[in-house]
Amino acid sequence: MARLDRRGLPLSTTSDLAAGRYRDGVDLLLSAWPGAAEVLEEAIAADPDFALAHAARARLHAIRAEPAEARARIAAAAEIAARHGTERERSHVEVLSLAINGRPARALERALAHADAWPRDVLVLSLPLGAFGLFAFxxxxxxxxxxxxxxxxxxxxxxxxxxxxxxxxxxxxxxxxxxxxxxxxxxxxxELRRENxxxxxxxxxxxYEAGAGEDAEGLIAGWLPGYDRAGPLHGHIAWHAALAALERGDAERALAVYAEHVQPSVSAGMPVNVVSDTASFLWRLRAYGHDVPEGLWQAAAAYAARAFPDAGFAFADAHMAILEAAVGDRDAVGRRAAALTALVEAGALAAGPVVPAICRAALAFAEEDHAGCARILEPVAADVARIGGSGAQREMLEDMLLLALMRGGEAAKARALLDRRLHRRPSPRDAAWRGLLAA
Structure with missing residues (x-):
């Protein structure tokens, strides 16, 4: 009898235990739930020649920013699949291998072709999706x-x-x-799977996009206690609650959530989440008129410097520059912008010139050169989406431009930007800023 995955696709394993553990492990992986690694290891132990179990474990290593382990696992999967995998399994492993080995454009091309042939192969279909997926980046x-x-x-x-x-x-x-x-x-x-x-x-x-911040706070307050702190999205989902509290003006509550769940010393999240969440929360806290407690910028910047020492990852670079600028490391921002510009000129940065521009704009904003920040950021504002991430994450850069226009004497342009935002996402913060412009 053929062993099948959760959506009815055949699996090349002779072990019922391996197939069952694989199904459960992929469910945990796709729901960002703790335990996926252990369950997938059980599948591999039950059948060491089960290529897709090795491939799923490789994907999990990649998600957890463990590149050496991910490459070793996907190499093992490829060797096994070449010997006795089906056409679908060989293609599945190939797509994951391209993504893990730093060939995202080719991985996206192959993932889309694979999905056309086997649309219910959801581990591959998941790769282009999400805020950090192949499309986003x-x-x-x-x-x-x-x-x-x-x-x-x-x-x-x-x-x-x-x-x-x-x-x-x-x-x-x-x-x-x-x-x-x-x-x-x-x-x-x-509702179908709350452990997700x-x-x-x-x-x-x-x-967030509906302007329903209190609904988000209520959802997270009721759900997050049941999600182990080891879960990769624990800190990031808490960040959403902190953001909602900050939007309604409760900085004390927002800081309490940040301290308990989000800051680097307490979060077990992926480095890209920790860096972007800390940078964007602290930037918003200060931009909205609140004091950033002593040491928070420095702790976030120190973590980020270890996580992303080199330029070239556009989404991380934008947040790195904000942290570097906030702690006054002008030289670090300059080096990052120069390295990114060189990558753009070499055709090696998919997101293009918007990335070094964001770095320079972040430094100008931190140094209160608001007119200079607006001059840099306004021409590339339409391209900010190219860095990837979500609307909630990128909105910080729109806020930066808005405040730079307001503080740099460009009230008419600031009003026009606020008018465009009103049609996209209602926000109590925008109403407060409109009041400042009217005054």
């Missing part, structure tokens, strides 16, 4: 639309009760502007 300005298009192209292959597909279809629509539709889809995915950090995360994003 492709350098495309329209990656939000690309994710929606991908989900809709394959929606017919998934029923109304596939918790994973509902989660990512909903997140994609909410990020692309169909907020209520996306929220409803993500909520259905969450990606669904809680998708809902938090949909609520």
């Amino acid at each position: 492709s350098g495309m300005a329209d990656h939000d639309q690309a994710r929606v298009d991908l989900c809709e192209r394959h929606a017919r292959h998934f029923g109304a009760d596939d918790w994973w597909f509902l989660t990512y279809r909903g997140w994609s629509h909410a990020e692309n502007g169909a907020v209520e539709h996306g929220r409803a889809l993500a909520l259905r995915g969450f 950090a990606n669904a809680a995360h998708a809902l938090a994003h949909a609520m």
Whole structure:
């Protein structure tokens, strides 16, 4: 009897135990839930020649920023799949191998082709999706639309009760502007599997885009205590609660959430989340008129310097520059911007010139050269989406431009930007800033 994965695709293993552990491990991986590593290791122990179990373990290593381990695991998977894998399994391993070995453009191309042939192979279909997926980090300005298009192209292959597909279809629509539709889809995915950090995360994003910060705080307060601190999204989902509290003016509550869940000393999240969450929260705290407690900038910058010492990862670079500028390390920002400019000139940075421009703008803003910040950031504002991430994460850069315009004497341009934002996402903060402009 053929062993099948959770969505009915055949598995090349002779072990019922290995197949069962693989199904459970992939569920845990796709829901960002603790225990995936241990369960996948049990699948490998039950059948050491099970290529897809090695491949899933490689993917988990990559998610956890363990590149050497990921490369070793995917090499093992490729060797096994070449010997006795099916065509689907060989293609599955190839796509993961391209992503893990630093060939994202080719990985995206092959992932889309693989999804056309085997749309229910969700570990591969997941690669282009999400805020940190292959689409987001492709350098495309329209990656939000690309994710929606991908989900809709394959929606017919998934029923109304596939918790994973509902989660990512909903997140994609909410990020692309169909907020209520996306929220409803993500909520259905969450209801089907509450032990799913990606669904809680998708809902938090949909609520943010709807301007429903108190709904997000309520959701997270009720759900987060059941999600172990070892979960990769624990700190990031708490960041959403801190952001919501900050938006409604409760800096004390926001700082308490940050201290308990988000700051580097307490978070077990992926480095890219820890760096972006700390940088963007502290920047917003100060930009919204609150004091940043002593030592928080320095702790975040010290962690970031270890996590991303070299330039070339656009999303991280934008946040690195904010941290470096905040602690007064002008030379570090200059080196990062210069290195990024060289990569742009060599055609080696997919996100393009917007990235070094963000670095220079962050330094100008930190040094209160608001007119200079606006001059740098305004011409590239339409390309900020090219760095990847989510709307909630990138909105900080729009806030930077808005404040630079306000403080640099460009009130008319600031009002126009606020008018455009009003049609996209309601925010109590924008109302306060409109009041300042009117005064």
